[in-house]
Amino acid sequence: MKPGAIIPSTAASLTSLTVTMAVMCYLACLAIGALILVDRAVTSWTSGLSREMTIQVRMMRGTDIVQEVEKARAITAAFPGVVSADILDESEGAKLLEPWLGTRSLEGLPVPRLIRVVSDTANPPNIPALEEALLQVKGARLDTHQKWEAELTRMARALSAVSYAILLLICVSAIAIVIFATRAVLQANRHIVDLLHLVGARDSYIARQIDGRFLRTGLLAGFIGVGLGLFTFLLLGLLGGGSESGVAAASRGLLFSTPSIAIWSYGLLFAVPGAATLICLITARVTLMRRLGVAT
Amino acid sequence: MEWGDTLVLRLENVGLRYGDGPEILRDVSFAVRTGDFYFLTGPSGAGKSSLLKLLFLALRPTRGTLRIFGEDVGSLSHSNLPTIRRRIGVVFQEFRLLDHLSTYDNVALPLRVAGKSESSYRRDVMDLLDWVGLAEKSADLPPVLSGGEKQRAAIARAVIAKPQLLLADEPTGNVDPVLAKRLLHLFLELNRLGTTMLIATHDKGLVRQAERPVLHLEQGALNLQ
Structure with a gap:
């Protein structure tokens, strides 16, 4: 004969706690998803930016811009640490200006010419030395994108900090909710707890009768939250169309990237049920032991 | 009276009050040795249940000294209570069975x-x-x-773990005379096997049949009869 549960699960149901914890886990998944996406986007942007530089050659009075551009290209291409230096033709340059100037002809306008420089990331060129070498070219200016990279890094750090703060707030809220629920369960079963004390039960024994329910609640809520989170990313990926950028592409990247990245993403997301279970179990146990310890 | 294996309970000038209310028990002093069998009698409201609550450690005295199995209850830590409670069996007046x-x-x-x-x-x-x-x-x-x-x-439930001390609050209050007699025999048998008994009761017939000493509680004061 299997002995009945000493603390009945019908008294003080944990359904509300399960729902609230599932919502918390869902929000945690979104915050973790945002962290992964920001981290990945920044890595991709900054590695591209670090690898590429641009040389801008402005038209100067009394110089032949074609000659100056070629001179700049030759100097750069021969510079140690530079993989390639390609002159963008005028139509490519015009294309870059389209967002501001439209498709009208740029003939007659003193549009600067650009050279795309790809550097060796393993052995990058000495930037001050390259800038000095380019002083021989009239109107040339080296743009290393460092300013943009710094801006992006700053923005990414801010977004990451916000995500971490959200995760922290979720944890604090979850702990507060579990404490409240634990007290409710104890209150609803006060007569049983008193009797258990009187027949010689230790606090740890009574706590074990209750905290198993919190363990199951944490695990269930965690998996519901992760399930909803994955469904949300899937929905964003499918409904966002086939664009190569934006939230839709990022969501697709989160779910269907290369195995090494996917394992990392899924590992982080599936840490949520583990964390929820631990929060439920530890908080409930600590609350129970503190409350039971003040009984006679 | 010396402490050792023989003394189970000792109360010296024990007083009990609930909050700021009047004193329910006043200067209660008595000692119970291993193997003793006492009845606790007294009119309703005399403090019998409160005295039993002190003895099964549901309450602590507000003054005086209560020693159970040689341990001073006043200085007993919460973590040590289960060890003492496992040596005590209790029959509660309101049964306190778990309905589920x-x-x-x-x-x-x-x-x-x-x-x-x-x-x-x-x-x-x-x-x-x-x-x-x-x-x-x-x-x-x-x-x-x-x-x-x-x-x-x-x-x-009170006797299943073979306690050294059995405290019972009106244990025959809801049974017919035949069963009351059987229960009395159970208590006497447990006592014969070494369990110390303290039974609070209104049942004068039970007290007469058992022929055991009676602690009479009236208006919070205790007398041995």
Whole structure:
């Protein structure tokens, strides 16, 4: 004969706690998803930016811009640490200006010419030395994108900090909710707890009768939250169309990237049920032991 | 009287009050040795249940000294209470059976909380249920038991772990005279085997039949009769 549960699960149901914890886990998944996406986007942007530089050659009075551009290209291409230096033709340059100037002809306008420089990331060129070498070219200016990279890094750090703060707030809220629920369960079963004390039960024994329910609640809520989170990313990926950028592409990247990245993403997301279970179990146990310890 | 294995309870000038209310117990002093059998009598409201609550450690005295098994209850830490409580069996006046557990599980509760496995106590519990006439009701829940059956289940739970001290609050209050006599014999038998007994009762017939000393409590003061 299997002995009945000493603390009945019908008294003080944990359904509300399960729902609230599932919502918390869902929000945690979104915050973790945002962290992964920001981290990945920044890595991709900054590695591209670090690898590429641009040389801008402005038209100067009394110089032949074609000659100056070629001179700049030759100097750069021969510079140690530079993989390639390609002159963008005028139509490519015009294309870059389209967002501001439209498709009208740029003939007659003193549009600067650009050279795309790809550097060796393993052995990058000495930037001050390259800038000095380019002083021989009239109107040339080296743009290393460092300013943009710094801006992006700053923005990414801010977004990451916000995500971490959200995760922290979720944890604090979850702990507060579990404490409240634990007290409710104890209150609803006060007569049983008193009797258990009187027949010689230790606090740890009574706590074990209750905290198993919190363990199951944490695990269930965690998996519901992760399930909803994955469904949300899937929905964003499918409904966002086939664009190569934006939230839709990022969501697709989160779910269907290369195995090494996917394992990392899924590992982080599936840490949520583990964390929820631990929060439920530890908080409930600590609350129970503190409350039971003040009984006679 | 010397402490040692022989003295189970000792109260010296014990007083008890609830909050800022009047003193329910005043200067209660008495000692109980191993193997003693006392009745505790007195009119309703005299403080019998409060005295028993002190003795099964549900309350602590507001003054005086209470020693149980040589331990000063006033200085006993919360973590040491279970060790003392496991040596005491209690029959509560209001039974305090758990309605969601079967009669069997209710009776087995003290063994279960002591960490014993179900297979180790199953036989003992069924034998005791049989003895108190509840073998047929072992799977029933307390709400479907009569008052007398609940009383017997509560007594069975109090004695199942073979306590050294048995405290009972009106243990025959809800049973017929025949069963009351059987229960008295159970208490006398347990006492003969070494269990110290203190039974609070209004049942003068029970007291007469047992021919044991009586502690009479009236207006919070205790006298040995």
